[in-house]
Amino acid sequence: MVRLLQHRSSDGTRRVIAAADGEARFVRAFSDVRTMAAAAIARGIGLAALAEDAGFDEAVDLSAAAAAGELLAPIDHLDPAHIVVTGTGLTHLGSAEGRDKMHRAAASGEKLTDSMRMFLEGLEGGKPAPGAVGQQPEWFYKGDGAHLVGTGAPLTMPAFAQDGGEEPELAGIYLIGPDGTPHRIGFCLANEFSDHMTERHNYLWLAHSKLRPAALGPELLVGDLPADVRGSSRIVRDGAVLWEKPFLTGEANMSHSIANLEHHHFKYAAFRRPGDVHVHFFGTATLSFSDGIATQPGDVFEIEAAPFALPLRNPLARAEADAVTVRAL
Numbered sequence: 001m002v003r004l005l006q007h008r009s010s011d012g013t014r015r016v017i018a019a020a021d022g023e024a025r026f027v028r029a030f031s032d033v034r035t036m037a038a039a040a041i042a043r044g045i046g047l048a049a050l051a052e053d054a055g056f057d058e059a060v061d062l063s064a065a066a067a068a069g070e071l072l073a074p075i076d077h078l079d080p081a082h083i084v085v086t087g088t089g090l091t092h093l094g095s096a097e098g099r100d101k102m103h104r105a106a107a108s109g110e111k112l113t114d115s116m117r118m119f120l121e122g123l124e125g126g127k128p129a130p131g132a133v134g135q136q137p138e139w140f141y142k143g144d145g146a147h148l149v150g151t152g153a154p155l156t157m158p159a160f161a162q163d164g165g166e167e168p169e170l171a172g173i174y175l176i177g178p179d180g181t182p183h184r185i186g187f188c189l190a191n192e193f194s195d196h197m198t199e200r201h202n203y204l205w206l207a208h209s210k211l212r213p214a215a216l217g218p219e220l221l222v223g224d225l226p227a228d229v230r231g232s233s234r235i236v237r238d239g240a241v242l243w244e245k246p247f248l249t250g251e252a253n254m255s256h257s258i259a260n261l262e263h264h265h266f267k268y269a270a271f272r273r274p275g276d277v278h279v280h281f282f283g284t285a286t287l288s289f290s291d292g293i294a295t296q297p298g299d300v301f302e303i304e305a306a307p308f309a310l311p312l313r314n315p316l317a318r319a320e321a322d323a324v325t326v327r328a329l
Contacts, residue, residue, distance in 0.1 A: 001307050002048040003219040004033050004186065006072040007065060014072075017060050018051045019219070019309070025056035033075055033220060034277060037175045037185045047185065047222045066151065066218065066310055073150035074188050074220035075173045077277050083145030085214060086265060087171075087192055087281030089138040089206075090119045091126070091256045092249065115203065119255070126256035134260040137283075140210045142192070147213045148279065155193050155213050155301065155314045159321035162197035164212075164295050168233035168247045168303040169284040172262065173220060173277070180272040182262070187225050189217030189308045191301055192281045196289040216279070217303070217312035227252040231305025235288055235295065243293050247286035249305075258282070 005017040007026070014031040017024050030036040040050045065071050077083050112120070118138055125135030149155065157164035171190040174182050192214050199209040227250050234244035251257055265280055266272060288295070297318045304311035 002051070002222045003308070004036070004047065004051075004074065004222060005062070005218050005220070006033055006074055006076070007060070007070055008072055009070060010068075016051075017062070017065075018048075018056065019062060024060045024062050026058060026060060027051050028055045028057055030054065033185065034077060034175060037183065041175065041177045041183055062310060069152055071151065071218040071310075073148055073216040074218055075185070075216070075277055075279065076148070077145050080145030080148075082275060083148065083277045083279060084271065085142040085144060085147055085279045085281075087140055087142060087210070087283065088256070088261050088265075089140065089283050090115060090122060091137055091254050091261065091283035092285035093123075093253055093255055122255040126254075126260055127251075128257070128260060133263060134256070136264040137256055137261060139264065140206060142210050142212065142214060142281070145277070149213055149215050149314065151215065151218050151310070151312050151314065153215070153314060154317040155191065155215055156317040156319050157193075157195065157212060158319050161195050161212070161318070162201075163195045163289065164316050164318070165194055165196045165287060165289045165293075166233060166235070166295075166301040166303070167192035167194055167281075167284050168231065168286060168305075170225070170229065170249050170282050171214075171216060172258070172280045172282065174266075174280065176272055176274050176276045176278070178274050180269075180274055182266045182272060182278070184262070186220040186222045188220050189231075189303060189305060189312050190281060191215040191303055191312055191314060192284070196287065214279075214281070215301075215312055215314045217308055218310055219308050221307065225258065226250055226307060229253075229305055229307075231303065233286055233288070234302045235293065236300040236302060237296075237298070242299070243288045243291060245286055245288070245291070247284060247305075249282065249284065253285075254282070 128134035229250035
């Protein structure tokens with residue numbers, strides 16, 4: 001499996017790293033992943049083949065580069081407004097107990113919540129046959145490229161936030177080609193990060209709860225995603241593990257196929273504007289909030305999962321209050 005990373009040295013020089021089979025080397029001629037993806041689209045070849053054609057320079061110690069803060073988020077844009085950050089929810093199977101409760105409620109004729117109905121519809125129609133259109137998932141907007149941070153950077157909740165909670169999951173990274181075709185660059189480890197207290201108050205406030213930053217792990221996995229991805233999510237407070245739990249993702253642990261989630265995002269013409277980058281989160285079933293954990297500034301979120309070699313770590317911070325005044329012209 002080839003993984004691409006974005007590196008910035010102490011003098012500001014940017015380069016792309018290709019990692020595979022325990023070895024990581026700088027790729028010649030490319031300074032960022034987006035430009036590399038555009039070149040692959042223009043040549044009609046894959047990213048791994050393009051890296052091979054470009055050739056490689058010296059080897060890189062990824063652990064040392066991460067410790068030095070030299071690894072960036074795996075995608076960015078000169079104009080952050082041209083990165084669209086979105087996601088889907090209720091896409092993962094979760095625990096057997098949770099599924100059983102939903103099915104028993106459905107079988108008993110009890111009134112289902114909208115969330116339960118959407119989950120069950122995803123179980124029934126979220127993995128259509130090739131060429132068919134499946135059930136559409138829950139969808140939300142998170143912001144633009146200004147909302148994205150890389151590993152080591154703080155996840156900063158606004159002053160008015162009621163909660164800042166982790167969501168360990170995977171994100172798909174896409175570049176829209178000149179003819180409007182979405183091209184998947186790859187997958188990365190991610191912390192979608194939401195305000196679960198706001199969402200719990202009223203599910204119609206989901207849109208508010210999602211307008212938050214998000215963190216992307218440094219490695220972009222090129223090619224097919226393994227069907228069964230297993231990782232760990234933890235919160236460290238004052239140097240000690242406060243909470244830790246395994247999480248499952250990949251299509252074997254999801255009620256929707258990746259192709260179905262992609263279809264229902266890119267079916268909108270507004271999301272097929274040439275040159276735009278899309279970061280799309282695929283959802284999770286594991287949250288510390290569900291276990292009664294209340295996070296606080298200074299806590300560190302740690303997420304790791306194979307086949308990604310490096311963890312995603314981000315401290316939690318709270319922004320100062322902004323005084324916002326609207327002026328009439």
